[in-house]
Amino acid sequence: MEASFKKLVEAVVAEIAIGKVMTYGQIAAICGNAKAARIVGGIAHYGNPSLPWHRVVNKSGGLASGFPGGRKAHFMLLKEESISMKVLGDSHLVDLDKHLLRADSE
């Protein structure tokens, strides 16, 4: 089905397992547009606020800019998911090698 990119993104994010994370680029690619990583971000802010966006991270493994609550909120949320994070001074980065969920769209 060719649902709107937004709906696809929301569906993917909603299906991210607890203890797992995905990158904007990854999600965008799964939705069919690897270059639409920024779209995913836009949807994150404009789309369904009930989705686990805290499991959505950028290429760096860190949360996107402007997350409600800041890094601390992010850190605690991910921590509640049993997700390991490495502390880089001011930023907390998710261990993509351990929690990067790959949705096999093929």
Place this chain on the structure above:
DNA sequence: CTCTTGACGCACA
């Protein structure tokens, strides 16, 4: 219908 923005990604300086 048209323009601007966007919670990113990658390339180049």
Place this chain on the structure above:
DNA sequence: GTGTGCGCCAAGA
């Protein structure tokens, strides 16, 4: 290794 800019596609106003 770090900093800045441009590019991508889609959705909001």
